[in-house]
Amino acid sequence: MKSSFIVLLLLTVTVTHCFGHMWENMETLRRSKRRWVLSTIELQEEDKGPFPKEATKLFNDQEVNYKLKYFISGEGVTEPPMGVFSIDDQTGVVFVNKPIDREKNPTFHVRFDVLDRVTNAIVDRTLAFDVAIKDINDNAPAFDRSVINADVKETTKGGLLPINIRAMDADEEDTDNSKISMRVVLQEPSSPNIGLKHLNGTDLWQLTLSGCFDYDKEKKYKVLIEARDNGRPSLSSTATVNINILDGNTHLPVFTKAQYEAETMELVTNQEILRIKVEDKDTPNTTASRAKFTIVKGNEEGNYKIETDPKTNEGVLTVIQANDYEKTTLANLQIAVENEEPLFVCDSDSQKTQPKPQTVNVAVAIKDANDPPQFKKVRNEVFQTEESPPGALLYTPEVTDEDSDVSKLRYEKVTDPENYVSIDSKTGVVTTVKKMDRESPHVANNTYAIVMRAIDDGQPPSTGTATVLIHLTDINDNVPYLVNKTLVLCGNKDSKVEILADDKDNHPFSGPFVFSLRGNDPNVKSRWKLDPDIGNSATLVSLKSLAYGNYSVPLRVLDQQGKGADEDLSLVVCNCGKEKTCRKRMSPSSSLGGKGALTLICGILLLLLPVCLLFFCMPRESHKPVTMHEEGNQTLIKYNEECGGTRCKNEPQMMTPSSPGAVTDGLKYQSMPLRQLSQTSGFRNPESSMTLQSQPRGMGFYSDDVPMRGQYTNGVNTIRNGTSRCSRSQSMFGDFYMYKFIQKRLLDVEQNSQDSSEYHPHGYAYEGEGNSVHSLDKLSFDNHSDSLNFLQDLGPKFNNLGGICHRDMEKKN
Secondary structure (H helix, E strand, O other): OHHHHHHHHHHHHHHHHHHHHHHHHHHHOOOOOOOEEEOOOEEEOOOOOOOOEEEEEEEEHHHHOOOEEEEEEEEOOOEOOOOOEEEOOOOOEEEEOOOOOOOOOOEEEEEEEEEEOOOOOEOOOOEEEEEEEEOOOOOOOEEOOOEEEEEEEOOOOOEEEEEEEEEEOOOOOOOOOOOEEEEEEEEEOOOOEEEEEEOOOOOEEEEEEEOOOOOOOOOEEEEEEEEEEOOOOOOEEEEEEEEEEEOOOOOOOEEOOOEEEEEEEOOOOOEEEEEEOEEOOOOOOOOOOOEEEEEEEOOOOOOEEEEEOOOOOOEEEEEOOOOOOOOOOEEEEEEEEEEOOOOOOOOOOOOOOOOOOEEEEEEEEEEOOOOOOEEOOOEEEEEEEOOOOOOOEEEOOOEEOOOOOHHHOEEEEEEOOOOOEEEOOOOOOEEEOOOOOOOOOOOEOOEEEEEEEEEOOOOOOOEEEEEEEEEEEOOOOOOOEEOOOEEEEEOOOOOEEEEEEEOOOOOOOOOOEEEEEOOOOHHHHHHEEEOOOEEOEEEEEEOOOOOOEEEEEEEEEEOOOOOEEEEEEEEEEEOEOOOOOEOOOOOHHHOOOHHHHHHHHHHHHHHHHHHHHHHHHOOOOOOOOOOOOOOOOOOOOOOOOOOOOOOOOOOOOOOEEOOOOOEEOOOOEEOOOOEEOOOOOOOEOOOOOOEOOOOOEOOOOEOOOOOOOOEEEOOEEEOOOOOOHHHHHHHHHHHHHHHHHHHHHHHHHHHHHHHOOOOOOOOOOOOOOOOOOOOHHHOOOOOOOOOOHHHHOOOHHHHHHHHHHHHHHHHOO
């Protein structure tokens, strides 16, 4: 029970609170009383006054609470046009101060305010509305152009003329003050009648025509037009229209003669034979007067044409196709004439009908002439095999002549650029006088053309011509050939080059071709191959890396019939840039690149290797200083004999020249004689009977800059003996190593000389005349293939030497 009472109490409080809020809102939304009292303001346009003139009066109910001051602003007061309105700030009376032009200011937007006169505070809302100006008919209609000039064609048919007229009235739209009507007040001359018509839905009026103009009678018209509004009083204005009449084709051209005569010679072409004059009353040099002629009859075979001379307006009759006197001696032509512009006939003139163009007869007399000989066929085709023996009869003409004796005709050759044929002057028989070549530049599409003519004995002589087309059958009389006999192979990025062949013969005496390497030279076979070798082109592939330089590749090219030719392809192997063109070669002093320098350094290191080994392995007590000797000859001294500490001498043996040759360095050619070493001297294996035969200069063994173990001075190489066991072992090792090294280098030189027919061997040991400082460009052999793997297994003697040297090196730390 107690709980129910509490709930009821809460509901009562809540309902009371809600009704309280609703009452407050109702008080807030209660409509306030309107305080402004204002009559409608509407003023008359162009009021004459006197001014200032009362327009209206304002009232506001706040005057019971305040002492008010009235204030106005806006258009006509504080905004242009200013000074139109003013107000008595105590009474609220609004005054107009001057006349108002409605066309400039049809309405004014004015704001009204009321202030407390004591505090100048606004005590009520601002009232704003428009002041309307009532229109009066104070503007007359105005034409957009007071004078209008227009051209009208004489051939204009009755109805609307292409002349538009517009007038506007500045008074208020859609009132009688601005509604306009037009009429023609005056027209000179008065015929034909010109009127006006309003175009519905627009402000345009258009002149109208009843009847047709006549240029021959009147060429100009003046029309005065009035535009008037419907206001009270009505106002109006006028405009003048000047019409210029342009002449039209109202008259047909007329021939000056009733009949014309002309004559022409038989067989004559492109010859003027007659001029025909006409007269026309229309304006000259216009489309209305320019004549246009046509041949109506008598020209069924198209022998004549007639054209208009633009300067004289005459008809020019010309023969364009030869007449045959034997067929006709007189041609009767009927020629008509009219104007370029169609003839105009006024529709209102019922008595006139459309006239037809005038015609005239022209009689053309044809005079006999000496007809030329006529070949039965002006185009004759014969067939002949090329390279056939001379004397073959190709063509016998068949000729007729209506005016001359055929037996008296004379035949001549007109064109025969290769002088392949002769023509019998009496019979016209065409015979070959030499072999005809289908590959001649004057043969087109296997066809050789000659032109001949027959000349009669008339006065003057006439000539007839004929063409003989000789179709030549091809034989296999040409061998294939290389399109380009000199090619470039970019050795830095390519190993093959395409070879293109051609044959002047046609199929089946031309390609596809068979390409092959000519001869049995093993060097060529080992260096090149063709893949593919059949087709209109082949690919020449290099089987090994080539030094830069010029190469000649012997080739043989056969056609489908096995007929061929031997060709030598000149191939330039070089270093290319982006395009397939050789880069410019550097000077010899700077041509050794990074790879060349690396190769040179490796060669020097290989030479120094055995010297270093001997130096570290030699006991100090047995080491003797090396003395330098300058001798005039290259001498080899035996050093592998144990002589008990005494110097063992051996007679020096000179290297003698063997076969001279030439070796290619890629771009330069050098030659030196090749020397041999005696089997009894110098570097040989104590365990073997193999003997050094030759030594290439510049291969790392004989060098101007790197001496062998011992001394090398001025072309002299001297090797001294040691006295200890280590020295003898060193000697044996040096012999063995040097033998292996030199033998491999000699094999490389021999292989290179076999691989290239352009690489000729040199005698590198020759110390002859020449510059003592050899160019590094001569170091063209590749040392990258040298391998020192053989040092891993040199046998028991090398192992003994290695153990001795190892102990000696341990003693020396």
